Amino acid sequence: MNIINANLVFRDGLNYGNNPKMIILHHADASVCSIEDIHKWHMDNGWSGCGYHYFVRKNGTVYVGRDEKAIGAHCINYNAVSIGICAEGNFNCETMGEVQYNALLQLTRSKLGKYGISRICGHFELYSTDCPGSNFPLDRIKKEAGAAGEISYSGYLIKMNSGVSDENVRIIQRKLIEKGYDVGSSGADGYFGEGTLEAVKKFQEDMGLEVDGVVGGNTWERLIGR
Ligand SMILES: [Zn+2]
Incomplete structure (x- = not known):
């Protein structure tokens, strides 16, 4: 896996103390973009800069956004307990190619292993959003990255x-x-x-x-x- 440090410069510095318990997956909501584009967009939001820890391009190149020990800016309430990974593309209207998928899978696996965690979430599972898009291979990556916690529905209505x-x-x-x-x-x-x-x-x-x-x-x- 080819990981490039984009050496982004963050305005006002970053807050440290991230304690990852899960990986949160996002899409850029843009078919073509660079880590620098994202950095700029997030600065325009008034943030210090790129809110994700990693960005995976369609060609399989992985870029470092913010240091993974820094608290992210990608999912309200979960920024201090997660690694935020964003994939280039808009997966509401396109599908992910194998090269990008494989890079995303490897990166996700390596972070799960590093932190001894198993949870992978799509942004929409934690917040009201359609990110990372309806075509994003979320089920596949959950299975293939070896994430636990997939408990199938028992089939009866669970009520009060x-x-x-x-x-x-x-x-x-x-x-x-x-x-x-x-x-x-x-x-x-x-x-x-x-x-x-x-x-x-x-x-x-x-x-x-x-x-x-x-x-x-x-x-x-x-x-x-x-
Ligand atoms: Zn998102």
């Missing part, structure tokens, strides 16, 4: 029932908490009570899903990720 403990409820609660939704003071206890109901509804609302407080296939997939 505060009297019974259910392992699937506990999985949902953990995911909701990870994504910043408060499930109530008992945390991930496996009981689907009021707090969990409110959290599920809020998540469904934020994701544009039907807001019924019941976890069926669609909500499960958005929440757990395929």
